[in-house]
Amino acid sequence: MVNTFPKDIMDCMKGCILSIFGPKKDIVDFFQKSGCTQRELMPESEYRDLHRVEIIERVFSNLEKRNDLGIGQFRDMLKRLTEWDYFDPYYFKKINKLDEVEVKRNIMHLKQLQEIRDHKIKQERQRQEEMEKKRKNINMHKRIERYFSESI
Numbered sequence: 001m002v003n004t005f006p007k008d009i010m011d012c013m014k015g016c017i018l019s020i021f022g023p024k025k026d027i028v029d030f031f032q033k034s035g036c037t038q039r040e041l042m043p044e045s046e047y048r049d050l051h052r053v054e055i056i057e058r059v060f061s062n063l064e065k066r067n068d069l070g071i072g073q074f075r076d077m078l079k080r081l082t083e084w085d086y087f088d089p090y091y092f093k094k095i096n097k098l099d100e101v102e103v104k105r106n107i108m109h110l111k112q113l114q115e116i117r118d119h120k121i122k123q124e125r126q127r128q129e130e131m132e133k134k135r136k137n138i139n140m141h142k143r144i145e146r147y148f149s150e151s152i
Contacts (some may be wrong), residue, residue: 005074006117012110013074014056016081021101022091024052031059034076040066082111 005013021027024047031041040062041047045057061072086106091098 005078006113009078009110009113010060011118012058012113013077013081014053015130016084016103016106016110017056017077018052019098019106020081020084021052024055027052027055030072030077030080031073034080035073038077040073041072050106078110078114082107082114094124102147109126 017027021030028041040059044140063073087100092100
């Protein structure tokens with residue numbers, strides 16, 4: 001199956017989600033706000049018995065099964081995660097269940113992966129544009145040669 005994003009970005013997104021959200025309900029809310037529908041999500045009775053990582057894995061898997069491979073939802077999640085700046089004081093400060101330094105490190109890593117991917121995409125587009133220019137030049141030269149050879 002073709003992934004919407006490279007595996008390293010998908011894995012890093014999963015790590016970010018795990019490090020940002022404590023309660024399972026917050027994870028599901030994040031997915032809903034990213035455009036996931038009831039088809040990709042699951043009833044509360046199902047996710048109540050799953051570990052947080054299993055919820056994330058299942059939703060990602062369900063998104064990849066969509067006809068559009070969940071590209072809109074994954075893009076939204078990527079954008080939201082790279083711009084994340086809210087650290088619930090209850091989980092991060094009061095009970096110390098989550099680590100703000102870890103979240104910031106994970107987000108920075110995700111941003112780096114995104115920059116690398118974007119750079120590769122830009123390079124590939126430039127390469128394709130160059131090839132297209134060369135192809136057009138070759139075709140133009142062939143037409144010119146044909147024109148002059150026919151007119152002689």
